[in-house]
Amino acid sequence: MKKKNSKLSILLIVIDSLALICFFFAYGPISFFRDYLVTTAMTTMTHKYFAYVLYDEQMVSNILDNNKIIESEDPTDTTKINIQPIIDTGTYDSIYEEQILKKDEGNDIYKIVPIDEKNYKGNMIVVYDPSKIQLVFSKKYGGAGEYLSTMAKNNKALVAINGSGVSNSSGNRVTGTAIKGGKVYAVGRYINKGGGLIGFTKDNILMLTKKTAKQAIADGMDRAVEFGPFLIVNGKESSFKGNGGWGIANRTAIGQRQDGIVLLIVIDGRSKTSVGISMVDLKDIFVRYNAYNAANLDGGGSSAMYANGSLINKPVGYGYSGERYLPNAWMVLPEK
Numbered sequence: 462m463k464k465k466n467s468k469l470s471i472l473l474i475v476i477d478s479l480a481l482i483c484f485f486f487a488y489g490p491i492s493f494f495r496d497y498l499v500t501t502a503m504t505t506m507t508h509k510y511f512a513y514v515l516y517d518e519q520m521v522s523n524i525l526d527n528n529k530i531i532e533s534e535d536p537t538d539t540t541k542i543n544i545q546p547i548i549d550t551g552t553y554d555s556i557y558e559e560q561i562l563k564k565d566e567g568n569d570i571y572k573i574v575p576i577d578e579k580n581y582k583g584n585m586i587v588v589y590d591p592s593k594i595q596l597v598f599s600k601k602y603g604g605a606g607e608y609l610s611t612m613a614k615n616n617k618a619l620v621a622i623n624g625s626g627v628s629n630s631s632g633n634r635v636t637g638t639a640i641k642g643g644k645v646y647a648v649g650r651y652i653n654k655g656g657g658l659i660g661f662t663k664d665n666i667l668m669l670t671k672k673t674a675k676q677a678i679a680d681g682m683d684r685a686v687e688f689g690p691f692l693i694v695n696g697k698e699s700s701f702k703g704n705g706g707w708g709i710a711n712r713t714a715i716g717q718r719q720d721g722i723v724l725l726i727v728i729d730g731r732s733k734t735s736v737g738i739s740m741v742d743l744k745d746i747f748v749r750y751n752a753y754n755a756a757n758l759d760g761g762g763s764s765a766m767y768a769n770g771s772l773i774n775k776p777v778g779y780g781y782s783g784e785r786y787l788p789n790a791w792m793v794l795p796e797k
Contacts, residue, residue: 499524501708501737504654505761528703530740532655533694536670537754539662539681541695544721547589557749561587561722571620571793573768576728576746582735583712583728584766584773585750586620588793591665591723596624596641596684598789599632606632606786609765610772613792620793621767622725623713625686626652626759630779632786636759637687638674639789645674647788656689658682659715659756667717667754669694686758686789692716692744693755705740707757711764711777712738715791716747716755724752725791727766731777763787 499521502512512521553559560574572587588594597616599607606627613621626636628650635649640660657671662681669691670677677685690707692699693716711730717723726746730737740757747755762778762785778785 496524496528496704497708499708500528500704500706501710504707504710525706529701529706530655530690531700531702532689532691533697533699534671535694536672536680537666537668538695539664539666539668541753542666542717542719542721544591544665547720547722558751561718561750564589571768573773576726578742580736581728581730581738581742583726583738584768585746586622586725586766586768586793588620588723588725591661591667591717591721593619593793594661594665594723595792595794596639596660596686596789597621597792597794598639598641598646599787602633602647602788604633606788608782608784609767609776609787609790610782610784612787612790613767614770616792617795618767618790618792619795620725621765621790622715622727623759623763623765623787624789624791625649625787626654626688627763627785627787628652630786632788635686635788638685639687640674640678640682640685643678643683645678649788651687654689654757656687656691656756658685658687659689659691659758660685665721667715667723669754669756688758689756690740691756692740693747693752696753698744698748701741707740709737709739710760711762712743712760713758713764713766714743714747714755715758716750716752718751719753724750724755725766727764727774729764729775729777730761732775735775 499512502508565572574585576583628634628636635647636652639647658677663683712728714726728738729735765776766774776783
């Protein structure tokens with residue numbers, strides 16, 4: 462009997478200790494845990510409630526106000542991008558330039574560069590010709606979305622990443638505006654994620670702009686989604702207050718260098734080997750590889766990357782493959 466009581470006492474002590482530790486992190490003087498918990502929860506589609514389990518509305522509002530990104534309000538200066546054939550001279554200014562410019566043998570369309578850091582892992586796909594990147598919608602857009610892998614295979618895509626934000630679990634509607642062929646293709650529920658329109662002009666220059674769709678099309682926008690935040694505009698990095706307001710999560714992002722090379726990044730999260738990435742660290746990856754313009758796309762359960770005939774990341778959506786139904790995707794398509 463004494464032995465059972467002793468075990469019970471130890472169990473209660475452990476439970477009490479864990480409760481005290483959790484209480485300390487949630488309500489103690491160190492704001493790091495509290496800030497990341499709230500900002501991570503509040504930028505998800507389905508887990509915002511978690512922030513309010515621990516904190517009242519005023520506390521959540523204060524935390525968000527003290528952790529945010531201050532973006533550039535200027536649109537992309539397209540004259541600063543000079544798309545040109547990429548010639549590998551064999552001489553590189555840095556290891557990062559070598560990773561970009563040294564093409565894989567037999568593939569001059571794209572290259573996969575693994576990203577392997579202590580707390581996060583993912584891939585960057587380098588696309589040498591931006592004209593090959595198109596915005597493709599699910600077969601039954603408006604009725605149903607599709608998994609990225611399905612959409613990519615149906616379109617014989619060489620490479621694909623998720624595009625617009627997802628407004629519901631069926632993936633049949635975009636968030637914000639989507640432009641295709643120089644026309645407004647879809648308008649969904651607006652969600653304030655910072656940023657604005659993210660897409661390519663008719664000259665295949667990545668344009669980031671906070672202008673209306675009508676104004677953006679007049680400026681030459683050909684295909685675009687609406688999301689954010691913008692990370693780099695015209696070579697100028699966004700500034701960050703606190704942790705930037707986005708916590709740590711799976712991320713999808715897109716950028717372009719001044720030589721026209723496009724960088725597609727997907728970072729995995731919510732796992733032991735890759736917890737996710739902050740906006741600060743995501744921005745720093747683009748800086749490392751000399752992106753002149755870069756923006757965050759929908760992340761979390763939407764983040765997915767396809768290449769070489771299959772998914773090359775580990776999505777955390779609800780499907781059997783971990784994928785989430787998506788309304789559209791950015792794809793590198795083969796020559797017709």
